[in-house]
Amino acid sequence: MLTRTVIRDCIANSDSSLDTLMKVYDRIPAGDCQRKTHCCTLLPEASFVEILAVIRCFQNMTARLKKRLYIKLVEYFFLNPVKITSCPFLEGRDCQIYPDRFFGCRAYGLWSYEYYQKLAECNREAKIQLQQQWKRLEITLPQQVVDYNLPYCREVEAEVPSTMDDRRLSDIWNTVYKLSEKFSPWHRICQQNYFGDLSFLFSTLAFGFNEALQLKYNVVKDMIAFNNRNTFKQLIENLSDFEI
Numbered sequence: 735m736l737t738r739t740v741i742r743d744c745i746a747n748s749d750s751s752l753d754t755l756m757k758v759y760d761r762i763p764a765g766d767c768q769r770k771t772h773c774c775t776l777l778p779e780a781s782f783v784e785i786l787a788v789i790r791c792f793q794n795m796t797a798r799l800k801k802r803l804y805i806k807l808v809e810y811f812f813l814n815p816v817k818i819t820s821c822p823f824l825e826g827r828d829c830q831i832y833p834d835r836f837f838g839c840r841a842y843g844l845w846s847y848e849y850y851q852k853l854a855e856c857n858r859e860a861k862i863q864l865q866q867q868w869k870r871l872e873i874t875l876p877q878q879v880v881d882y883n884l885p886y887c888r889e890v891e892a893e894v895p896s897t898m899d900d901r902r903l904s905d906i907w908n909t910v911y912k913l914s915e916k917f918s919p920w921h922r923i924c925q926q927n928y929f930g931d932l933s934f935l936f937s938t939l940a941f942g943f944n945e946a947l948q949l950k951y952n953v954v955k956d957m958i959a960f961n962n963r964n965t966f967k968q969l970i971e972n973l974s975d976f977e978i
């Protein structure tokens with residue numbers, strides 16, 4: 735499992751990989767986004783190397799900001815089956831990790847409409863599976879959460895639109911992924927056990943892997959079946975400071 739020690743060791747040995755990651759990101763043209771973070775409703779899934787970049791960013795934050803974002807990530811993990819909130823890194827109209835933001839954030843708005851629909855369809859199927867898993871636990875997720883999908887965005891304009899297409903964007907993603915594979919087995923564990931979800935990872939660091947899942951079940955059940963937020967409130971109030 736991904737423990738603090740594993741993450742610390744990976745970060746200590748990741749300087750050149752993270753430099754390479756930033757150079758790979760630079761191949762994605764800067765975009766002019768008219769909607770200004772309007773689309774930052776979900777925390778994007780990420781590869782392990784991208785997660786390391788964001789955790790390294792955490793290490794350089796003020797204690798207050800670090801604690802605030804940590805709490806928001808844990809809240810996001812527990813509440814995402816119950817309601818659509820926003821990406822935990824969004825504050826006002828600013829992304830708090832903008833220079834280190836994930837591939838998914840950078841590529842959003844640059845895919846063709848057709849390719850984006852394929853991605854959206856995969857996402858829809860994954861949501862339906864998730865809904866069924868919760869149903870087996872006798873919990874019915876709110877339909878608006880299951881149905882939610884980020885709409886295709888026509889408001890982002892790449893600075894150099896003619897040089898970027900689906901094939902080039904996919905190549906960039908493959909390069910990021912290969913870079914992340916160098917951190918195997920942790921890369922693989924991050925994908926298979928944590929689904930590339932930083933909010934899940936932080937919650938397991940706070941409570942333990944199995945305990946975080948059990949607590950999530952308790953929180954979601956209390957909120958959906960009994961409209962009771964007490965379990966969630968207590969859990970957040972007792973959260974200790976974030977340490978890596």
Ligand code: SF4
Pocket residue numbers: 771773774775776777778821822823824828829830831832835836839
């Ligand atoms: S990481 Fe930043 S850019 Fe990406 S979705 Fe979150 S707030 Fe938006």
